[in-house]
Amino acid sequence: MYAEYKGKFYRPLHPRPTVVVVSKCPDGKINAMPASWNTPVSEEPPTIAVAVDRSAYTFQCLEHSGEATINVVPADMADLAYALGSVSGRDVDKVSAFGLKLLPSDVVEAPGLDGSIAVYEARVTAKLDIGEVRLYVFEVLKVKVAQGLVDEWGPVLDKTNLLLHGAGRVFYRVDPRKIWAKKPAGRP
Ligand SMILES: Cc1cc2nc3c(=O)[nH]c(=O)nc-3n(C[C@H](O)[C@H](O)[C@H](O)COP(=O)(O)O)c2cc1C
Incomplete structure (x- = not known):
């Protein structure tokens, strides 16, 4: 049995991994905003998309600098x-208000956020206005990970989350x- 859902359409798509987008702003300051509407897009070139409300200051910062770090933050943050x-x-x-500890980046000007599981240094390559x-x-x-916190499966969940x-x-x-899915019959 199914019934039409009258709540916000995106609720069934949550919970979603939270990243913090750190960018350099027109006032020269560094800004940080969490974004859970983010997704990997393509493997080659390695691409991530993030939906940023145009009323957010981060929107102006990304328009200004065209780059950011995308920081995968752990549950304890x-x-x-x-x-x-x-x-x-x-x-x-x-x-300064939140005493953020920043990590110098290698390729982009925006720093990473210390304490993150992973830091992606990234450059804006395309934009699409929707709503x-x-x-x-x-x-x-560039991708950097906190030592020992990421293995071939992703974040090491007995050390972080x-x-x-x-x-x-x-x-x-x-x-x-x-959860190890069963191999389909006839497959090695
Ligand atoms: C956990 C969490 C996830 C969020 N995800 C998004 C998002 O994906 N996109 C967005 O535009 N705003 C998102 N927001 C809201 C912005 O982070 C919020 O408007 C923020 O104050 C913008 O900061 P800024 O004006 O300094 O850029 C989220 C907020 C929280 C707490």
């Missing part, structure tokens, strides 16, 4: 991620138990 998403860099210098959002397509120029955004102040972790 929930309070910080929520706080970064509750004020605008237009009004608050988030780096209230500009979808930024980023080519990944992903910050999955549910709704509002609600976040989830990933259940660290793996």
Whole structure:
């Protein structure tokens, strides 16, 4: 049995991994905003897309600098991620207000966010305006991971965990138990 869902259409698509987009802004400051509407797009070239509301200061920062770091933050950064998403860099210098520790980048000007599981240094290669959002397509120029926290399966879930955004102040972790799907019959 199915019934039409009258809530926000995207609820069944959550929880979603949260990244923090760090960018250099027109005022010369560094800004940071969480974004859970993000996705890998293509393997070659390595590409990530992030939907950024055009009212966010980050929108202006990305228009200004054309690059960012995309930081995969762990579950224990929930309070910080929520706080970064509750004020605008237009009004608050988030780096000093939240005591953000920044990591120098190798390829882009925007720094990484210390404490992240992974830091993607990335350059905007395409944009698409849809509704209230500009979808930024980023080519990944460099990927760095916190030592020991990422293996061939992704984040090492007995050492760290992903910050999955549910709704509002609600976040989830990933259940660290793996599910091994059965091999289809006749396949090696
Ligand atoms: C966990 C979380 C995820 C969010 N995801 C997005 C997102 O994907 N896209 C977006 O435009 N805003 C998202 N927001 C809202 C922005 O982070 C928020 O508007 C922020 O204050 C913008 O900051 P800025 O004005 O300094 O750029 C999210 C907020 C939270 C707390």
